[in-house]
Amino acid sequence: MKIPHPIPYQGSKRNIAKFILPFFPREINTLIEPFAGSAAISIAAACHGKAPRFHLNDINKPLMALWQEIISDPKGVVASYERLWKEQQGKEREFYDYVRDAFNRTQRPDYLLYLLARCVKASVRYNARGEFNQSPDNRRLGRHPEQMADDIFAVSNLFRGRVTITSKDYMQVLESATMKDLVYLDPPYQGVCNNGDPRYYSGVDFKEFVLSLDYLNQQKIPFVLSYDGRTGPKTFGTELPSELELHQFEIEAGRSTQSTLLGKADITYESIYLSKALVECLDVSLKDLANKHLARQVSLFEIVG
Numbered sequence: 001m002k003i004p005h006p007i008p009y010q011g012s013k014r015n016i017a018k019f020i021l022p023f024f025p026r027e028i029n030t031l032i033e034p035f036a037g038s039a040a041i042s043i044a045a046a047c048h049g050k051a052p053r054f055h056l057n058d059i060n061k062p063l064m065a066l067w068q069e070i071i072s073d074p075k076g077v078v079a080s081y082e083r084l085w086k087e088q089q090g091k092e093r094e095f096y097d098y099v100r101d102a103f104n105r106t107q108r109p110d111y112l113l114y115l116l117a118r119c120v121k122a123s124v125r126y127n128a129r130g131e132f133n134q135s136p137d138n139r140r141l142g143r144h145p146e147q148m149a150d151d152i153f154a155v156s157n158l159f160r161g162r163v164t165i166t167s168k169d170y171m172q173v174l175e176s177a178t179m180k181d182l183v184y185l186d187p188p189y190q191g192v193c194n195n196g197d198p199r200y201y202s203g204v205d206f207k208e209f210v211l212s213l214d215y216l217n218q219q220k221i222p223f224v225l226s227y228d229g230r231t232g233p234k235t236f237g238t239e240l241p242s243e244l245e246l247h248q249f250e251i252e253a254g255r256s257t258q259s260t261l262l263g264k265a266d267i268t269y270e271s272i273y274l275s276k277a278l279v280e281c282l283d284v285s286l287k288d289l290a291n292k293h294l295a296r297q298v299s300l301f302e303i304v305g
């Protein structure tokens with residue numbers, strides 16, 4: 001099954017979605033993604049009928065405005081992307097700069113889609129004034145409008161009438177979750193999120209994050225968390241406290257680009273954690289699930305575009 005993925009986004013979980021979905025309970029009311037980004041897990045879950053309703057949230061407002069438009073006015077987004085893509089031809093660099101300036105003035109979601117399709121590694125970068133300042137990838141023109149159109153219409157059809165879109169801090173979103181929902185959390189990676197790192201709009205404070213996970217545990221709200229990982233023996237991020245009683249799994253996510261460049265064979269592992277409430281409502285043993293679904297290798301570092 002071809003899973004659509006209209007928004008190119010660094011950090012997208014599209015390549016490991018198939019390893020995460022088997023951990024979903026059989027029935028849930030709403031899949032809630034407080035750090036949705038390009039919403040790879042919700043898209044995959046919708047394609048596989050794993051949830052009837054979705055809540056996508058991300059603190060990046062223009063990104064969520066783009067999601068809103070993709071769902072409510074796919075024709076408009078497709079037409080605008082095609083116009084920008086064609087207009088750039090022959091003057092790619094100046095046109096990119098022009099759209100980037102225009103985006104910084106207007107925050108228009110269609111401009112953001114064009115910038116994500118054209119910029120280096122599909123990664124959002126902001127300067128101290130909060131302006132998008134990522135450079136273009138001069139080796140490519142961005143995804144062809146026809147392929148973009150296919151994915152935009154497919155995702156719009158998947159989500160229309162069953163999705164809520166918000167742009168708030170993740171903690172506010174957790175307040176609306178219930179025991180019947182599933183929360184999928186994919187916060188910015190530790191080590192890259194604090195100290196004004198431009199990779200994301202906002203960082204996530206580790207202590208506050210742990211308190212939020214504790215809140216979900218207290219309320220018995222099931223959740224899956226993607227949180228850091230390791231390349232070879234090198235682990236990223238502070239360990240989560242054992243009091244949270246999480247079950248950790250490692251997904252073999254392929255060779256890191258860094259290792260490949262250095263000619264090393266280090267494999268990157270992506271960690272996922274299941275909450276106690278989630279494990280209690282699964283009807284298969286974790287060992288069986290792990291054996292069945294986690295042994296294969298995927299490439300995490302494929303750049304979308």
Ligand SMILES: C[S@@+](CC[C@H](N)C(=O)[O-])C[C@H]1O[C@@H](n2cnc3c(N)ncnc32)[C@H](O)[C@@H]1O
Pocket residue numbers: 009010011012013014034035036037038039040041057058059060168169170171186187188189200201202203204
């Ligand atoms: C690793 S990315 C999520 C990628 C996503 N799983 C996907 O498949 O595209 C983390 C996201 O968290 C968002 N974010 C950062 N701080 C946040 C906060 N305090 N509340 C909500 N979202 C936040 C960022 O804008 C970024 O899109």
